[in-house]
Amino acid sequence: MTVMGDDEGVRERKRRETRQRIVDAGLKLFGRHGYEATTLDAIAAEAGISRRTFFHYFKSKDEILISMQAGLGEQLSAALRAQPAHRPPLDAMRAALLALVAPYSPESLLAIDRLMHSSETVQARKQASYIRDEAMVFAALREHWPDEPEPQMRLLASFAIAAVRLSLDTLSREEGRRPLGTLLEESFEALEALARHR
Amino acid sequence: MTVMGDDEGVRERKRRETRQRIVDAGLKLFGRHGYEATTLDAIAAEAGISRRTFFHYFKSKDEILISMQAGLGEQLSAALRAQPAHRPPLDAMRAALLALVAPYSPESLLAIDRLMHSSETVQARKQASYIRDEAMVFAALREHWPDEPEPQMRLLASFAIAAVRLSLDTLSREEGRRPLGTLLEESFEALEALARHR
DNA sequence: GAAATTTATGCACTCAGTGCAATATATATT
DNA sequence: AATATATATTGCACTGAGTGCATAAATTTC
Numbered sequence: 447m448t449v450m451g452d453d454e455g456v457r458e459r460k461r462r463e464t465r466q467r468i469v470d471a472g473l474k475l476f477g478r479h480g481y482e483a484t485t486l487d488a489i490a491a492e493a494g495i496s497r498r499t500f501f502h503y504f505k506s507k508d509e510i511l512i513s514m515q516a517g518l519g520e521q522l523s524a525a526l527r528a529q530p531a532h533r534p535p536l537d538a539m540r541a542a543l544l545a546l547v548a549p550y551s552p553e554s555l556l557a558i559d560r561l562m563h564s565s566e567t568v569q570a571r572k573q574a575s576y577i578r579d580e581a582m583v584f585a586a587l588r589e590h591w592p593d594e595p596e597p598q599m600r601l602l603a604s605f606a607i608a609a610v611r612l613s614l615d616t617l618s619r620e621e622g623r624r625p626l627g628t629l630l631e632e633s634f635e636a637l638e639a640l641a642r643h644r
Numbered sequence: 645m646t647v648m649g650d651d652e653g654v655r656e657r658k659r660r661e662t663r664q665r666i667v668d669a670g671l672k673l674f675g676r677h678g679y680e681a682t683t684l685d686a687i688a689a690e691a692g693i694s695r696r697t698f699f700h701y702f703k704s705k706d707e708i709l710i711s712m713q714a715g716l717g718e719q720l721s722a723a724l725r726a727q728p729a730h731r732p733p734l735d736a737m738r739a740a741l742l743a744l745v746a747p748y749s750p751e752s753l754l755a756i757d758r759l760m761h762s763s764e765t766v767q768a769r770k771q772a773s774y775i776r777d778e779a780m781v782f783a784a785l786r787e788h789w790p791d792e793p794e795p796q797m798r799l800l801a802s803f804a805i806a807a808v809r810l811s812l813d814t815l816s817r818e819e820g821r822r823p824l825g826t827l828l829e830e831s832f833e834a835l836e837a838l839a840r841h842r
Numbered sequence: 843g844a845a846a847t848t849t850a851t852g853c854a855c856t857c858a859g860t861g862c863a864a865t866a867t868a869t870a871t872t
Numbered sequence: 873a874a875t876a877t878a879t880a881t882t883g884c885a886c887t888g889a890g891t892g893c894a895t896a897a898a899t900t901t902c
Contacts, residue, residue, distance in 0.1 A: 455899080455900075456898090456899065456900090457848070457849080457898085457899055457900075460849090460898095460899095461849085485887090485888065485889090486888075486889070486890090487888085495850080495851090496850065496851050496852075497851090497852095498850075498851055498852070498853090498891095499849080499850055499851065501889095501890070501891080502849070502850075505890090506889075506890075507889070507890095534841055536838055536839070536841070566772070567765075567768075569772055570765075570768040570769050570771065570772035571768050573768065573771035573772050573774070573775055574764070574767055574768035574771045574772075576771070577771055595834070595837070597810075597830050597831065597833075597834040598834040598837055598838050598841075600810055600834070601806070601810065601831060601834040601835060601838060602838055604806040604809075604810060605803070605806070605838075608799070608802040608803070608806060611802075612795075612798055612799065612802060632795050633795065633799060635795075636793070636795040636796045636798070636799040637799060637838075637839055638839050639793070639796055640734055640796050640799060640800055640803075640835075640839070641734070641835055641836050641838070641839030641840065642839065643732055643734070643796075653868080653869075654867090654868065654869090655867090655868055655869080655879075655880080658867095658868090658880090659880085662880095683856090683857065683858090684857080684858065684859090685857085693881080693882090694881065694882050694883075695882090695883095696860095696881075696882055696883070696884095697880080697881055697882070699858095699859070699860080700880070700881080703859090704858075704859075705858070705859095843902105844901105844902090845900105845901085845902080846899105846900085846901075846902095847898100847899080847900070847901090848897105848898080848899070848900085849896105849897080849898070849899085850895100850896080850897070850898085851894105851895085851896075851897090852893105852894095852895085852896100853892105853893090853894090853895105854891105854892090854893090855890105855891080855892085855893105856889105856890090856891080856892105857888105857889090857890090857891105858887105858888090858889085858890105859886105859887090859888090859889105860885105860886080860887080860888105861884105861885090861886085861887105862883105862884090862885090862886105863882105863883095863884095864881100864882085864883085864884105865880100865881080865882075865883100866879100866880080866881070866882090867878105867879080867880070867881085868877100868878085868879075868880085869876100869877080869878075869879090870875100870876080870877075870878090871874105871875080871876075871877090872873100872874090872875085872876095
């Protein structure tokens, strides 16, 4: 007998839970022994699944970490679409980024950042995923501001992702002294100054 | 008896030649069967060395391709240092990039670009190497223009690499219709327009 | 409750990459 | 020219990531 319409079947719930157990196991072991030294066997054991099953949830070991920062593209695109279309895209981007970033705590961002730096392949994959984010943001820009010239929108998308990347870098370099929002603002000011200063 | 001071010993010459044979073998086989389907055994055989020896020349399979685009950071840094220090950095960057890019033919750039797209790992490594280039360019900027604010120089380095990346993308998308120099100019104009337009 | 789908697992396999020890080749020394 | 030393090449055995396939277990559908 089904008691309440939770609209999520047992299958979906279990799948979500297992996925989470894998992520937890991965983060725990990566944190303890480092990324490279942690084998998939160990992660599978810790998560209570077989090694083979791991690959039904993630295509590769690094995906565990990449999944942590996945969603930047989608989220930023969504935040952009929430902006009024009559605003200049650069201003809209600034607002969207600030809104997006507000909920994150520096500590959690720093912790993830540290793990990302522990392996070359992870580092590489992270950059690649930024490129995907960039493409997604570009698509959103084109859709929302179809009259703006394409090269400018490509550059804006690229700048937005670079701003996030540089701000996270600086956050990490400064060990969280200044909040991410401030660092993002700094990037926008740098952009204006750079273009004006000639 | 040594006949002429070629200043390159047999050892160095052989090493250079072997490295080149590996690259040639790799490109040939990647082009024929694709990146993933080409094993290191096949490359080693084609280059006339043992599989183990391959790893004395490259850390990994993807390095063969990455080595193709390596040097962007160094070259751009050098081109920057050749610019007069009283010029505004953005103008200097534009000149440096245009000078740097002039000698390359669209065909060779397109061919390499196609190979880079054939594998996810290669793609990822390529992006990672862009990040290293960016860091190198930033260092050169700071050295040459120590009085400019740091965030602006970080952003400029990031913009320069993004401009190269976007221009190569467009070159590939347009199948070489417009030369790389033109596309780079377009990026610089987009930057100005983007920052002004508010 | 039976049939159809989806998920979990074991097994055998390929291939990238590493450590180590032995051999071959190039350079330096006398 | 012979020898010592440094560097390059190779084979071998190993670890670990990732895939294909076939089978068993669980979930959903009817």
